[in-house]
Amino acid sequence: MKKRIAIIGSGFSALASASYLAKEGHQVTIYEKxxxxxGRARQYKKDGFTFDIGxxxxxxxxxxERFFNDFDKKPSDYYTLEKLSPAYKVVFSETESILIEDTLTKIYAAFEAExxxxxxxxxxxxxxxxxxxDIAIKDLVYRPGVSPLELIxxxxIKKIGAFFSTISKDVRKQFNNEKLIQILEFPVLFLGAKPSNTPAFYSFMNYAxxxxxxxxxxxxxxxxVLGMKTLAESLGVNINTNANVEEILVQNNSATGLVVNGDTITADIVLSGADYHHTETLLPLKLRQYSETYWSKKTFAPSALLFYIGFDTPIINVEHHTLFFDVDFEEHSKAIYDDxxxxxxxxxYASFPSKTDSSVAxxxxxxGIFLIPLAPGIEDTxxxxxxxFKKIMTRFENLTNQTVQKNVIFKETYCLNNFIEDYNSYKGNAYGLANTLFQTAFLRPKxxxxxxxNLYFxxxxxxxxPGVPPSLIxxxxVAGLIQKHNKN
Structure with missing residues (x-):
């Protein structure tokens, strides 16, 4: 039976679910505030410059590829990809840096040289x-987190030890060089947790x-995003922007629609791709699954302070993606997770997309995009x-042997208050809920x-x-769950 489905938000997960549900014949409408x-993957344009905000x-x-293939499409139908060579640069001091190249053979050589x-x-x-x-991405992550048996x-079973050791322990057993250890621990930051709190099984991020x-x-x-929007609309999805969802309507403990910009919208099913904590505040208190205490005890991935900068000259001694690991990683991570x-x-981290793409400057x-990972919930002024800004730009100039602050045409900042204002983000987090052992699969919010x-998330x-590929998944x-429950 075909349903009217109202989706809150238009991030990667919302756009993906909308396409899957529309493909099944449902009447799908997205409401984006x-x-x-x-969602968090918006764009900022100014004076001929283009920045990815997220x-x-x-x-x-x-x-x-798997996502677009599900609709008999491919990424190249919507956008052009280029493999970065090098992938990124890691700077440790004024005189020490390591390039991570575009093949394993070159990366092995870089490690051997170090x-x-x-x-x-x-x-x-x-x-x-x-x-x-192969185990995670081709199988485990495509399971809906309904039961612990999904992980067995x-x-x-052969990898059970990898769930109870950590990335940090595994890396340090095999490598002694602190620079190489930092490079191997870096991908875990995409999962939103310290390497010492992330199961060793997540080394699959190193293969990624x-x-x-x-x-x-x-x-x-x-x-x-634009490719996914085009796909969704081609399948019949209606997308409304400037549409702020103010309430989820419930009758007899069943979702019946939304209040959007003061108007009542009826729906058979409500699906939220917005911040989970915020979405539950749109419900009466007695119908919320998770208390404020529950959320306050969770380990959240970091927030961020971001700068979007237009420079009037090319920046030297950097790559498209450049990481600055010239200070103590452990001290910084304590300021995010422990205190x-x-x-x-x-x-x-700094990104200079114009190194690769002449269309963005x-x-x-x-x-230039500069990012400092931060704890959610701290003061933002x-x-x-x-x-x-002055702290990191001074270091940046020293580490890359150039002066750039005089070349700033403009800069825009984005931090916790913006994440809260634009995305109703819990404590201003940028990346969601961290993937620690006790926040994996069936242990995450449902x-x-x-x-x-008839309410889904x-x-x-x-x-x-957290992350873009997991959001597509x-x-x-969730579209699969809705289909399954709709048939029963």
Whole structure:
């Protein structure tokens, strides 16, 4: 039986679920509070510069291919991909940096040059990581987190130890060089937790990094959003922007529609791709599954302070993606996870998409995005933002041997208050709920409400977790659950 389905939000998971549900013949309508689609993956344009406001890394191309293949399409029908070479650069000091190239052979050589014998260790490590990737991405993450039995397969039983060791322990058993350890621990940051709290099984992120490479969609990550929007609309999905959802209507403990900009919208099924915590505040208190205490005890992935900068000259000694690991990673991570506060000396990341893509900056100029990972829930003021801009730009100039602050045409900032205002983000988090051992699969907030019939959730606070590829998968999983329950 075909249903009227109202979807809150238009991020990756919402757009994905909308397409799957429309393909099954349902009448699907999206309600997005902002003026453009994409959720956290929006775009900012100014003076001929184009910036991705949200995600800037395109990893796991196979997940995107699998998504579009489900509709007899492929990514190239909507956007053009380029594999980055090098994938990224890691800067440790004014004189020390390591390039992560675009093939395993080159990466093995880079490790060997840094620490004799490490290439053989890396080869073994990546072989195991690939095995984990095959199990996780081809099977486990496409399960809806309904039951712990989903995790029990002949393959996972063989890997049981990898769920109870950690990435940090595994890496440090095999490598001694601190720089190489930091590079191997870096991909875990996409999962939103410290390497010391992340199961070793998640080394599959290292295979995603080294084995599958880093890609760039021409025009930026927003081209992926536009491709998904085009696909959804071609399947009959209606998309409404500037449509703020103020209430989820419930009758006899069953979702019956939404209040949008003061108007009542009726629906047979409500699906939220918005912030999970916020979505539950749209319900009467007695119908919320998770209390404020529940959320306050969860480990959230970081928030971020971001700067979008137009430079009047090309920036030298950097790559498209450049990581600055010149300070103590452990100290910074304590300020995120253990004792939430502004870090004294933060690690930071910079992206210069105009190094690869001439369409995102005027000729002879450079588009730069700088990001500092932060604890959610800390104070956010313009004065603090400016202090940290000066901190990282001074370091950036020293580390890359150039002066750039005089070349800033403009800069825009984005931080916790913006995440709350634009996305109703819990404590201003940027990446959702971290993937720790006790926040994995069936231990994450459920895709289907336990208290309200015909109410579902999708996205980075639910199954399978944070990141763009998991969001695509989350959309598929919740659409499958809706179809299953609709048939019964």
């Amino acid at each position: 902002n003026d453009t689609v994409g 995600p800037t890394w395109y990893w796991m191309p196979d997940v995107f 620490e004799k014998g490490s290439s053989k260790q890396l080869e073994k490590f990546i072989t195991k990581a690939k095995s984990n990737y 397969t002949p393959e996972t 990094d080294f084995g599958l490479g880093t890609w760039h969609p021409k025009g930026g990550m927003y081209q992926v 939430p506060q502004w870090p004294e000396n933060p690690l930071f 005027p000729k002879g100029k450079e588009a 313009e004065a603090i933002r400016e202090t940290y 895709l289907k409400s336990k208290t309200v019939k 999708t996205g980075q606070l639910s199954v399978p977790g 989350s959309g598929k999983l």
